[in-house]
Amino acid sequence: MPEWWTYTLSDFLLFSPRTYYRLIQRHNEAVWPAHLVTLILGLVIAASLARPSAQRGRVVSGILALIWIWVAWAFVWRRYATINWAAGYLAWLLGLEALLLAWIGVIRGRLAFGWTPDATGFLGIGLIGLSVLVYPMLAPLLGRGWHQAEVFGIAPDPTAIATVGLMFLVGGRARSALLAAPALWCLAGGLTLWAMHSPEAWLLLGTALSVPVGIGAKRRPTQGARGRPAP
Amino acid sequence: MRPTRRAVLRAMAAGTAAALLRPLSALALPAPITRPIPSSGERLPVVGLGTWITFNVGDDPELGDECAAVIRAFFREGGRMIDSSPMYGSSQAVVGYGLRKLGSPPSLFSADKVWISSGSRGPDQIEESRGHWGVSRFDLLQVHNLLAWEEHLSTLFAMKAGGRVRYVGITTSEGRRHREVEEIMRTHPIDFVQVSYNVLDREVEGRILPLAQERGIAVIVNRPFREGALIRQVERHPLPSFASEIAAANWAQFLLKFIVSHPAVTCAIPATSRVAHVIENMGAAAGLLPDAALRRRMAAHVERL
Ligand SMILES: NC(=O)c1ccc[n+]([C@@H]2O[C@H](COP(=O)([O-])OP(=O)(O)OC[C@H]3O[C@@H](n4cnc5c(N)ncnc54)[C@H](OP(=O)(O)O)[C@@H]3O)[C@@H](O)[C@H]2O)c1
Numbered sequence: 001m002p003e004w005w006t007y008t009l010s011d012f013l014l015f016s017p018r019t020y021y022r023l024i025q026r027h028n029e030a031v032w033p034a035h036l037v038t039l040i041l042g043l044v045i046a047a048s049l050a051r052p053s054a055q056r057g058r059v060v061s062g063i064l065a066l067i068w069i070w071v072a073w074a075f076v077w078r079r080y081a082t083i084n085w086a087a088g089y090l091a092w093l094l095g096l097e098a099l100l101l102a103w104i105g106v107i108r109g110r111l112a113f114g115w116t117p118d119a120t121g122f123l124g125i126g127l128i129g130l131s132v133l134v135y136p137m138l139a140p141l142l143g144r145g146w147h148q149a150e151v152f153g154i155a156p157d158p159t160a161i162a163t164v165g166l167m168f169l170v171g172g173r174a175r176s177a178l179l180a181a182p183a184l185w186c187l188a189g190g191l192t193l194w195a196m197h198s199p200e201a202w203l204l205l206g207t208a209l210s211v212p213v214g215i216g217a218k219r220r221p222t223q224g225a226r227g228r229p230a231p
Numbered sequence: 232m233r234p235t236r237r238a239v240l241r242a243m244a245a246g247t248a249a250a251l252l253r254p255l256s257a258l259a260l261p262a263p264i265t266r267p268i269p270s271s272g273e274r275l276p277v278v279g280l281g282t283w284i285t286f287n288v289g290d291d292p293e294l295g296d297e298c299a300a301v302i303r304a305f306f307r308e309g310g311r312m313i314d315s316s317p318m319y320g321s322s323q324a325v326v327g328y329g330l331r332k333l334g335s336p337p338s339l340f341s342a343d344k345v346w347i348s349s350g351s352r353g354p355d356q357i358e359e360s361r362g363h364w365g366v367s368r369f370d371l372l373q374v375h376n377l378l379a380w381e382e383h384l385s386t387l388f389a390m391k392a393g394g395r396v397r398y399v400g401i402t403t404s405e406g407r408r409h410r411e412v413e414e415i416m417r418t419h420p421i422d423f424v425q426v427s428y429n430v431l432d433r434e435v436e437g438r439i440l441p442l443a444q445e446r447g448i449a450v451i452v453n454r455p456f457r458e459g460a461l462i463r464q465v466e467r468h469p470l471p472s473f474a475s476e477i478a479a480a481n482w483a484q485f486l487l488k489f490i491v492s493h494p495a496v497t498c499a500i501p502a503t504s505r506v507a508h509v510i511e512n513m514g515a516a517a518g519l520l521p522d523a524a525l526r527r528r529m530a531a532h533v534e535r536l
Contacts, residue, residue, distance in 0.1 A: 006407055010458070014320045015287045016504070022291055082289030083320050 013195040015083045020196065021139075024155060025147045027079050031154060034070075038153025041067065042132060042162075049113055049169065057112050061105020064163060067153045068098035075156055090185065094156070097163075097181035104174045111178075113169045120168045120217045123210055127165030130203065131158040138200055157200070160185040161207045168214045176215055183211040263309040263516035266497045268398065269447035270422040275340060277491035278516040279312030280305050280509065281453060281502030287320035295328055297504060302329035304506045306336050308513035314425075314451065314500045315364075316344035316375050317356055323363035331365055341366050342423075342451070342500075344402060346375035350382020357390075371423055373400035377408055377415075384419060398422035404453050406434050416442050425451040428496070429461060430489045430533045440495035449497040452490050456501060462486065468536050473528065478518035483508065487515035489529050492522075 028035070041063045048056045072094035081087040105111040115121050135158035139148040152158045160182040167175045167182075190204030265274035280302070288294035302313070315323045323343065330339065343360050345353045357372060372390070374383045380401060387399040400423030403412050409426075416424055416439070424443055426435050432454070443450045456462040465482050479485040483501070490499045501512045521529060 006405060011405075014284065015289075016284055019288050019291065019294060022294065023289060026291060079289075083287050085318075085320060 009191060009195040013192065014085075017196040017198065019083060020192075021144055021148045023079055023083065024139075024150060027075055028147055028149065028151075028154065031074060035151050035154055038067065038151065042152055045166070049115065052114070058106050058109055060113055060166065061101045061111050064166065065098045065101035065106065067159060068094050068101065068163075071153070071156050071159050072098065075154070080156075086188075090188065093181050093184065097178065100178055100181075104178065110172065110174050111170050112172065113166070114171070115169055118217070120214050123214055123217075124165045124168030127161050127168065127207060127210070129165075130207075131162035131165065135161065135200075135203070142199065156185060157189050157204060160189070161203065164207050164211060164214075179211050179215065183208050186211075261517055263513060264491070264520065266449075266491075268422060268449045268497060270398070270449070275449075275498050276309055276311050276513075276516050277496070277498050278310065278487060278513050279314060279340075279342070279451070279498045279500040280310055281500040282313065282315040282322040282326060283319050283502055284458075285502040285504040286315070286322035286325045288325055289321045294504075295325055297506075298325050299329035299332045300506050301503060301509050302326070303333055304509045305513065306333060306338065308510060309516070310509075310513055311338050312340040312342055312371075312451075312498055312500065314342040314453075315360075316346055317360050318344070318346045318375060323360055327363045327365040335365065339366070340370045342371040342373065342400075343369050344373045344375035345383045345387070346378055348379050350379050350386065353379070353383045353386045357386075368394075369396050371398040371400055372396045373402045373423060373425055375402055377401060377403060377411055380411075380415065384415075384421075388420070398449075400424060400449075400451070402426075402451075402453070406432070409434070409439060413438060413442055416446055416448055421448060423449045423451055423497075425453055427454040428452045428490055428493070428499075429455050429457060430486055430530050431461065432457070433530070436493070440493060444495045450495050452496055452499040455487055455490050455499045456483070465533060465536055471532050473525070473532075476519070477521045477525065480514065481511055483511045484515040485529065486533075487512060488520055489526060491515065492520040492526060 045060050045063055048059045072091045076087050076094060077091035081091065101111075115125065132152050136149045136151050139150065140146050150158050152162050163182040164179060164186065167179045170178075186204045186208035190201050190208055193201035193204060263276040263278065265276050267274050285301075286298050288298060305313075313326055315326055317323065330336065341364055343357075343364065345357055345360075347353055347356045357369075361369065372387050374380045374387070384399065384401070387396060390396045391399050399421050401412065401415055401421055402425035403409070404425075404427045406427065412424060412426070415421065424439070426439055428435050428440075429452075440450060442448075462482055465486070470479070470482060470485060474480075474485050477485075477488050479488050487499055487501065490496060499515075501508075503509050503512065
């Protein structure tokens, strides 16, 4: 891009905050009661994380893959792309994340989830808590009302934050590949919110920045967190 | 306050003919001040309508209707030029929706752009844009931000020769690639150039605006309010008393009258999502415009704020 230094972030913002948040609201209204389904799927993930089992990696990866296919198609491709021509590319990226989760986590069974009391473990649990408990509260707290609440499994931002958090609970090299798409989404989404002067920008940008930290930090090895699940 | 000698009353004679063509409901409104397109003599109101961000509302029916109401008010106030681009998301389709709701107003002056890095894909993009607008042909097609301008300009000149577009132009904004813009203005028979210009960003006064006058090129001014930031900045202060000398009732009119009173400027294209604002903005195309001395005073005043 010529004279790139003359561009500011707001030069890339294609829509107004009002249009964007109304898009979220209209999506919520259109897909309700899918929120209840994603809530149940979220609880299944939480229960799987709490109880070690041989199939835990496959269950969590499978649910995440399904959720990403749904979010990429229903929100990013069908809705967000109506106001952002770049969203089509992002939908493919998130679709690829779903395929990777299905391939690495479900088919090959290479994702072993397990919590360890180290920096990455705390970061992971913290991000999952942020996504599930804090993110949906932001819209009402910031005066936009419940109809514009962004919920895990429905809206991409909390889903990306939760995915990063979950990948921090995984051992092995595969997680780096699985962190790329949600980290990129957090970066792009964070910059968009930043240009819109939305305070949530910090949460997404912070999550994106935590990815290199999480990958770099040494994990304390625990059973079930070493790449292959216990048989 | 009585207008001083420094305030010039711009003749509206040319607007009278336009007023006769306007729908009955609009006859009560005074015709806006117009300026000729140098290459044809066709006159355009000095205030048009931009669509970046404000009209990119996707398939939201409520916001789509709000945009349609802005378009309706724009035409009611005597507006003609609407500017859009394939870069602006759903804006072109939203313009098309607003126009269809109004029954395709014949006074529309459609200004769109071609914005694609491949020259050979330009015609398809233009055709798609035309479909979104629902017009039989565009009045003006501009090469957006000089992207692949050599290839696109040859397409556009061929379209003009074939009667498939009436005018050809190029655009830039915020001072980018001005040397290239000047070069194209000197070497190609373009009808329009679109640049950023406002009371604080006056770089184009140095070379581009005089060159446009010299070469007989119409000038469209984008970013008249720095995407709203300028108006938010000045609105914290009271309007100076001399604003009444040019019948500027608010800051929007003050800022727009500064722009359109430059003799090289054909029109400014502020974007808005609000009916009240489009009415305010069209008000800048009425009454008095400042002369050179008052323009200097206006710029100095805003610089001090
Ligand atoms: N390279 C290019 O070709 C290029 C680049 C930039 C722009 N453009 C064209 O130029 C047009 C204008 O530029 P722009 O949209 O960037 O910025 P602009 O017209 O300077 O500013 C638009 C902003 O001003 C606000 N506004 C409008 N009228 C107002 C009023 N009377 N009082 C208070 N606020 C008012 C609008 O908010 P509300 O919605 O609240 O009224 C909107 O946020 C664009 O829409 C586009 O068509 C072309």
